[in-house]
Amino acid sequence: MSEAVTRVRCEVRIHGRLRWISHLEFLRAFTRALRRADIPVAYSQGYNPHARLSFATARSVGMASDAEYVDVFLGQECTGSAVKNQLNRVFPAGIAVSDCRRVSVDGPALAARINASRYHVTVEGVARHCLCGAVDAVLDAPRLHVTRHRNNKPDRSLDIRPGIFSAAVIRGESEQLAVLVDLALGGEHGVRVEEFLGILRSHLPETEAANGVFLPRRIALYHRGDDRDVSPWCI
C-alpha cells in the first residue's frame, strides 16, 4: 500500500516471436516481470490492491515494436538504469527495456498526450518504382476512405487522409525496401497502420499488390504539437 514517490518511464522493445502476444498479455507479462525483478512498485489502495502502472497505448497483435512505453510508479527511490537492468534480467527473449528514465511523479499520463506514431514497414515483393508511385498517390489523394467494423454497431466509413502525416520510401539495412510512415494515434483521426497498408496496397499494380509482403514495426510514439514534436521523454 506504498505511496508513489517516483515514476520511471520504460521504453520497451517487443520483437521476434513475442510480437504475437496481445497488449493484455504484454501487460500481465510486464507486471509479473516487475515482481520477479523485485522492483518496489507502488500499489493502489483498496480491497484489491494492484501495481500502479500506466501504458501509453495498445499495440496490435503481430506487430513488432521498438517503442512501447510503460510508466511504473515506485514506492521507493530507484534509478532508471537500475530498473532497466533488473527488468532485462527477467524478461524472456523478445521483450527488453531499451531505455528507462525517471519522470515527474505527478506529470501527465502518456496516454493523454501521445497522438502520433511512426512505423517502419519492410516491403518485399514490390519493385521500388511501384512502391514510390503508390506512396505518392496516397499522399496526393484528397480523401482516403476506409470502412471500420465495429462490434454490435453498423460499419463506419471514414476518411483517414488527415491522419496520415507523412510517408516516404527508404532503403533500410541490407538494401531492404521500406516505408517510413507517421500516423495519427487515437482521437478523431487516428489511423491504424493496417489501414494505411491496405490503402497503399490498393494503389499498387495488381500482381505486386498480391505478392507484396509488408511487415510493420512501430519505431516511435510522440506528441505532435502545433509547432513541434515532443518525444515521450519530454512529456
Add this chain to the structure above:
Amino acid sequence: MWNRVEEVLGDVRRPSRYVGGEVNSIDPGQVDADVRFALAYPDLYEVGTSHLGLSILYAVINAHPHASAERVYMPDLDMEQQMRERALPLFTLESRTPLGDFDFLGITLQYELTYTNIINMLDLAGIPAWADDRGADDPLVIGGGPNALNVEPVAPFFDLVVLGDGEEVVLDLLELYRDPRTGGDRKTFLERSSDIEGVYVPSGYTLDPEDPQAPPRPLEGFPERVRRRIVPHLDDVPVPTRPVLPFAEAVHDRAVVEVFRGCTRGCRFCMPGMIYRPVRERSPERVHGCVHEILANTGYEEISLVSLSSSDYSAIESVTTALAESLGRQHTSMSLPSLRVDRFSVDLANRVRAVRNTGITLAPEAGTQRLRDVINKGVTDEDFGDAVRAAFSAGCDQLKLYFMLGLPTEREEDILGIAEMVERARRIYVEVGVGRRPLKLNLSVACFIPKPHTPFQWEPQLSIEAFRDRISTLRHALPRRGVRLSYHDPDSSRLEGIFARGDRRLAPMIVEAHRRGARLDGWTEHFDPGVWEEAEKACSVDAAGYLGSRDLASPLPWDHLDSGVSREFLLEERARALAEVRTPDCRMGSCSACGVCDPTLGNEVVNPDV
C-alpha cells in the same frame, strides 16, 4: 518450419498460444539432447498450461543431461483449419519441430472427453493413430495420468502407458532407450520396458474375442497384471519451481505447490481417492521453500496449495500462518482448492485469503445424511451448517454448492434433501447476514458417473431421461428465486460414462467420431452428440452395456491394471455402502486394508499429532 508458422499466425485467434518463448520455457538452441520428448496436453493451451503433472515431467526431463522436453497443445479450430490448408504438421512450441521428429510423444489422459483430441493431434502430426501402424521413424507414443488406470478405450493408440506417478518411470524409460542394446529396436524396447514397474504395453495384450468384456490377455513375456508406480516419499521428487509462465491467460492463472498426493478419506465415488493412495505429504519446510521459489521465478500474484483435499494437510495451519505473513507484504494471495465441508476448512480459507472473500464453493455431493453415508462423504448436517455459517460470518455472500444425482441407492427424499440444504443455507444467511444484499446461490449438479477402481465400479449410470427427471424433481423443490441451478450436459456425461468403464472395442468409435468431425468434446460449444450417435451406430457399440450394472463375479476390462487397491476392499466397501456404514479415514482410525500399503510404503503424515 519457423517461417511457415509465422505466416499462419496473423490469421488465427490468440496467436500467443502457438509461439512459445514463455518465461521458464527451455531454449532448445541451448540444449544438446540425445533423447527428445514432446509432452502433449490434448486440449487448448489455456487448459493445458495449467496442468501440474506435465509441468513436473517437463522439469524432470529437462533436468536430465541427455534429454529435453518440449510442449504441444491441441490447436484451436481456426488454427487447425489453417494447418490443414497449408499442410503444416503439428509442432512443439519451443523449437517448432514437427511431432513426428521426436523420440517420445507423451500424452496425458486427464479426461475422457479429450480422446478425440488425441486422434486429432496425431493426425495433424502425420503420426498413425494406431500403434500397430507405426514404424521405426515414428515417435513412441506414451500415455499417462489418471485415466491410464483404465486406458483400454484408447489403448490401441499408445505404444506404452505409464500407470501412477511418472517422475521416476520417465527416467527409467530414458535409460532403457539410451541403452544401445534396447533402445535401437522398437519391438525390443517395448518388450523390455514392460519390465519397468508401472509400464503397460498395450500391444502385449490381446482381447479374447469369446469374452471381450474380460481384460485383454498377456502375450508371452508380459506380466499378468501391471502394477501402478508409486513414489514413496514426496520430498524425494522434484518440484517444478520454474514452471512455464503462459502469456495467454490460463484457466488456473496462479502458482501451484502440491502439498500432498493421495487421499484416504475414502469417498466411494472418487477415483482419485482410490488410485493415488497412500497419502504422502510434503514436508512443511519444503512447501514453504517451494512457495517462495516459485513466486520469485514467476511473479504470480497467487499461490495455490493443491492436493485432493488441502485442509487435510496435517501441517496446514502452521504452513498457512507462516506464509500468510510473508505473502501479505508481497501483495500475494493464497488459495486452497477442494475444501472440505466443515468450519475448520472454511475458517482456514478465510484466513489465508489476502483479498476480501466474497464467494465460497462447497461440495456436499448428496442431499441427505443417509446418502452421504452411502458414498462415505464424511459430512454431517452439522458440518454443513457450520461451514456455511462460518463463510457468511466472514462476509461471504456467494455460495456455490456441488451435488451429484444418480448415486447408488438414491431416492426421491435424497433429491429433495438437496433443496432442503439450499433452504437451510439461505436461512443461515438471513440470520448471519442481516441487512446485507441477498445471497447469491449457485447450485451445480452433475450426473454420477461410476468410475473404475472404485467401490461403485459395478453400479449403473443414470440414463439421460432419468437424469432429466431427477433434475426436474429438484427444480420443482427449489425456491423460485435466489438460486441458480446449473447442471452438466447429460449427453456428455453419458459419453464420459461409456469411456470410463469402457474397453478396447471402443477405440474404432473414437476414430470414427473424429473422422466425422468430433473434437474438443469437453467444450459445450463444440460437443455434438449427433456425431457420437452416428459413430456409435457405425461401430455397433452397445452403449447400454457399458452404462449398465456389472456382474460382481465377472472380470472387468481394467482388471489387469492394478491400482494397488484390492478387489476385496472395493467389494467390501460396496457392501458397506449399501448397508449405509461409513469407513473412517485410515489416517485417523484403523487401517481399512485397501491393499496399497506394504512394509516399505504407507501413509506419510508430517505432523501425526494433528
